[in-house]
Amino acid sequence: MNFSSDLIAHRLSHVESTARASLFAPAVRDKIVRYGAPIGCLIEHHQRLGRCMHRISDIFLDYETEGKVPLSGTVVIADALENGSGRFDRSWHAPEGGLWLALALADTFIPEISRLLPFVAGIACCETIREMGVRASLKWVNDLCFQNKKIAGVLCETMKSPVYGDKYFVIGIGININNQQFPVELNGTAECLRGFSGEKANVTDVAYRLLGKLGWNIGLLHYQEECLLKVGDQIWENFILKRWLELSDTVGRRVCYGFDVQKKPLYRAVVKEVNEEGGLVMLLEDGTCITEYAGEIIYIDDAS
Amino acid sequence: MSDNIHFDEIISRYRSDPYDYVDMYAMHTGKIRFLVEEGDEVEGPSGEWKHIAGNKLYEITRERNTKEITSLTNGTILSLRKELDGKFVEADEKLLTIRHPLKKKEIIESILQEVLFVFHAPERARYYFAMDIQSRIEQKGARSVMVHPGDEVLTMSLMKRDTPVFYEGEEGIIHSVYFKPGESVDQGAPLIGICAKDKLPLIQKIITRVKAEWE
The missing domain is CATH 2.30.30.100 (SH3 type barrels.)
Structure with missing residues (x-):
């Protein structure tokens, strides 16, 4: 399956931006779209991978070995992961039927803003799942749960690029979509979208929706940074936190x-x-x- | 890292003035109201997770949003700038100093920090050793673990985002560990003290000397 960067850009500028017409002035929305535009500028799809995050490292190594700068916004998607993992030494069950992806972003944010990146990833996932008809909520910081069962997880790491040593954020996202079978140890604590909605969802469609929302929310994070730098020491409106609170039950x-x-x-x-x-x-x-x-x-x- | 340690000079410095002086600055712009007076004794945070705040030092109000700033250490209030009470100040304006009495252990650490390469926390976050370093520490103890510039030595965890922290100092062994893995560490606080292997005897000499000479 070939994912199209153009379709992601279209979702961002037409669907996501238009849906927020009542919240932001047209000029601000245009700015947010421009900031979010790099998301999915390079997108790879694999049937099976060890980990999407490892594939990002390999892509970066290839780029830098050839003397090129890796692209901020690179996305890797896999239909199934062999060594999916969460934080600490936890494994992440990632069979076919789910959406497993990693996104790399150049670390260009000021610290007050980069600390909000895990919130942004959670917001994009939550908005996607709600759009699919399941009213999931965010548990601090970015676990996605519905009826006390985990539907999606986000893993944020920072990596140094292999040759130039530039810093990148890598966001790993896993959404249980149609994968209804879970290992015994996850019984009762994890569920997929299909388990709640009763309907099989199109994984590709969910992926496009998620990437469009990541584009919007990462664009919003950049815009948030622009506002913060303008007001300096004064109190600033935290758009990201406001949205996160709307989606959270914590x-x-x-x-x-x-x-x-x-x-x-x-x-x-x-x-x-x-x-x-x-x-x-x-x-x-x-x-x-x-x-x-x-x-x-x-x-x-x-x-x- | 210096070889030239003038023990007598250092020890007499700490004997004549066994205090640390902690300056407090305005965290941002705002109107100040002091909640202590010069000479007051204050306590730092307490409780199992240091969650019970220390004594209130001052209030700062910006756009009707008031924050109470509390003491992060115990000691006596000195040089309180009373003329600023009720006034608007800029960020980073010095407001007062806390004179903190040093314990023997703190004196040893202060001296060691002058001779070790101290690696500080880049951000306020929770830290733990990188998995490879942690397993070497568990097997042999921290003082047998050698670190080199560029090594991934720690992981910083902030808002569920894990960031590898790479060592950027002289090659050496991990002599002092100033944090408990998984514990919250303030920005700029020391995390580890690194000592070049050939300087270990010197470090040991400092510790022995201070322990012997300090009642």
Whole structure:
């Protein structure tokens, strides 16, 4: 299957931009589209890969060996992964029927903005899944869950390009679409779109929708940076966080927190808010507050 | 990293003034209201996860948004700029100093930080050792692990984004580890102290000397 960069660009400028006509002035939308345009400028599709992120490294090595600069916005998609992995040493079950992709972005953001990139990836996934009819929500930072089952996951890493040593962000995204069989250890904790909607979805269609939304939201992140640099030290409107909060069910939930919460849960708390930097502000059982900028949570109430 | 350690001079410096002076600057522009006075004793954060904030030092208000700034260390308030109370200040304006009394362990660390190559946290985040380094530390201990410039030595985790941190200093062994893997570290705080292998005896001499001479 050949994915078309032009179709992604078309989705971004016509579908995504038009859908937000009531939120942003035409000139701002044009700017966001231009900022997001590189997403999918190079796109590879494979039937089977070890990991999409590894293929990105190989593409970059080829480019740099030939004296060329790797393209920011490069995307690799696979129908199935042999060694899909999540954070720490967790494996990621990635058979046929799901969408597994990696996207590389040059690290050109200022730190206040680059820390929002994992939020942006989560927003794009959540918008895509909701568009497919499943009202999933974001769990801080970017886990996609519906009825307490995980539908999609995002992995953000930073890599140094192999020859020139330039820094790139690599975003790995996995969405369970039609893959209804899960390993025993994931039973009851993971589900696919088809499991909720009852209908088989077109994986290619989901991929285009996701790439269009990644283009929009990454464009918005660039625009956010432009606004921040203009206002300097003054308070700025955080478009990304505002959108993330609309899509998330984390605030108000009772959670267990840990850096690696599955292996080493640290404490229980109630989420009070997500602060302007994206930090998770939690109220501990002793009445004090704690703010975390890394780590993960699991919900321990039954509000799902 | 220096070979020329003048022990007597260094030790007498710490004997005559066994304090660290922590300057506090305005974190951004805004109107200041001090919540302490000169001479007040303040405490730093406490609790199992250092989640109970230290004493309140000042309030800063920008566009009707007020933030309370708390002490990150224990000590005594010095040089409080009372003339700024109730006034608008620019970001990075110096507001006060906290005189923090050093413990023996802190003195050893301060001296060591003058002779080790100290690698600081690039951002406020959680850090853990790169998997290869971690397994070597588990097998042989940190002081047997040699790192070279360009080695991936740590992973920085911020907002569920993992970033490899590459070592950019002199080749050497990991002598001091200033963080607990997975613990939140402030930007600029020391992460590891690296020592060239041939300088190890010198480092050991410093530790022994301070331990012996400091009651």
